[in-house]
Every structure is written in C-alpha cells, then in structure tokens.
Amino acid sequence: MLVSMKEILDRASTENYGVAAPNVSNSLDVNAAIEAAEELKAPLILDVMWNDDMFGRPNKGVRDFANWVRTVCEKASVPIAINEDHGPSFNAAVQNIKNGVTSVMVDRSSLPFEENVAQVSEIVKVAHAAGISVEAELGHVGQADNYEHDRDAALTAPEDAVRYIQATGVDCLAVAIGTAHGAYPEGFVPTIDFDRLAAIKAAVGNFPLVLHGSSGTSNEDLYKVCRMGINKININTDLQAAGAAAVKAGGRGGVWRLAQQGWKNKLLEMIKIYGSDGKAW
Numbered sequence: 001m002l003v004s005m006k007e008i009l010d011r012a013s014t015e016n017y018g019v020a021a022p023n024v025s026n027s028l029d030v031n032a033a034i035e036a037a038e039e040l041k042a043p044l045i046l047d048v049m050w051n052d053d054m055f056g057r058p059n060k061g062v063r064d065f066a067n068w069v070r071t072v073c074e075k076a077s078v079p080i081a082i083n084e085d086h087g088p089s090f091n092a093a094v095q096n097i098k099n100g101v102t103s104v105m106v107d108r109s110s111l112p113f114e115e116n117v118a119q120v121s122e123i124v125k126v127a128h129a130a131g132i133s134v135e136a137e138l139g140h141v142g143q144a145d146n147y148e149h150d151r152d153a154a155l156t157a158p159e160d161a162v163r164y165i166q167a168t169g170v171d172c173l174a175v176a177i178g179t180a181h182g183a184y185p186e187g188f189v190p191t192i193d194f195d196r197l198a199a200i201k202a203a204v205g206n207f208p209l210v211l212h213g214s215s216g217t218s219n220e221d222l223y224k225v226c227r228m229g230i231n232k233i234n235i236n237t238d239l240q241a242a243g244a245a246a247v248k249a250g251g252r253g254g255v256w257r258l259a260q261q262g263w264k265n266k267l268l269e270m271i272k273i274y275g276s277d278g279k280a281w
C-alpha cells in the first residue's frame, strides 16, 4: 500500500529502527525493492527523481513511469512511501508532487541557516496542504571522494536541529554525522560521530532522523545508528556495486536479471541490519 513517509517514519522513531530508502530509477530496481520488502515484511521508502526536466533534458516518459510505480506500490502487501530525493527547486517539488510522490526531500543544506529555513518552509506549506511529507537536511552531507575536507566541514549541531525543526515544520531531518555520498576510495571506512548523533536525538526527542551517504559504512555502525535514532537510511552506491558484482560473477538469467538479483540480495541484508524486518503493518 502507498502511504506518506511521515506515517512510516513516526512509527520507526517510536519503535527505534531504520527503514531502507533505496534510490530507484527503473522497473527492475523498483520490483526488486518491493520483493525484498514483501519477503521481509518491512516498510519501504523508494527514493526517486521525477522531474519533467533532468539535467537540462526533457525526461521522457516520466509521468507514465511514475503512474506505474504508484500502481505497484498500491498493490504491494507492505507500506511504501515514494520520496523525491534531493529536490533542487520549488518547481521540482511541485512537479514531483504532481507526478505522485508521497514525500519530498528539500536539500538546501549548502545555504545559510535562515535562507535554508525560508526556502524549506515555503515547500512545507505547499506539501502539507497536499498531504505530502517533507524531509530536509541541516548540516551538510558531502561527497565521499572529498571526505577529508567534507567530513567535518558542516556536521549538524544539536541545538540548530531543534530550532530548524520548529522553524520549518518538516517531518524528518537528514543530519551530517560523518557519512558522505558516493564511493569512498578502495578500503576506506568512514568514521561516524556517535556522540553527536546521541546529542541530536536527545535534543529533538521522538523525531525521525535520516542518514544520507550510508554506502561504505560498516554493517556494525549501521546497526548501531539505527538503534540510536536514525530511522531512514538512503542507500544507492552499495546496491549498485552489489548488482555489478553479481553480473561479474556470472550465472544464468542474463545481465539484467543477475544485476537485479545482486541488488536485491544486498537490500535484503541491509533491511535486517536496519531492524525494519517484520515491522510492516
């Protein structure tokens, strides 16, 4: 069934577990994600980018694809939210809402605090009027290939998180606690600031927090953050890598089927680590 992201994350925050939010962009990964969630009876969040215009090019067929994704989510036996990932503009948020997401993420984390609050509040007003939840980011989650610089450049301050949530009315908040987007150099493992996460959660109380850039973080650390207040985990690079590795290993079924199976197996593993298996309602 299709639900708002707020509904999924409020439960996850109260019961203290994390929900997987894989990036999906085609029917193979959408089907694999739903199969994994159904097999484990887990709630699921699909992170999508459904702009009519992508990187300056018309995004052909996006509305037909969006309609299909909504239909398969409605038919699924587990609760699923569809979330616009890293919405770049007010117009993109409205387009994505028109195309059927049940949540928008508005990333203004590179802007000064007051400007971030102003732009996000504007979208919260529109989204909430349409019954759509809003995720925003405070502090800034940087890039894995620039980790040494980005790691400490903009970690989230607990007191700012409280002020930000009150000022914007967002439904969940992505925080910077030491992860980064994309792939780290071979063999590199990022360091999570657990004390900061504990301080943020203590400050915001029973309010859902989001981890971006989870790929490359050890399973042990991911297990831990999901019991310390992280309730949504964005995952992309590790799933792609698992799909690619499965293709490389070869086997029966053709390249797409192998990639899909590898991607799905990794997601099954992560859902159990996040602790959302058996949490569907």
Ligand SMILES: [Zn+2]
Pocket (backbone or CB within 6 Å): 086, 141, 181, 212, 213, 234
């Ligand atoms: Zn992100």
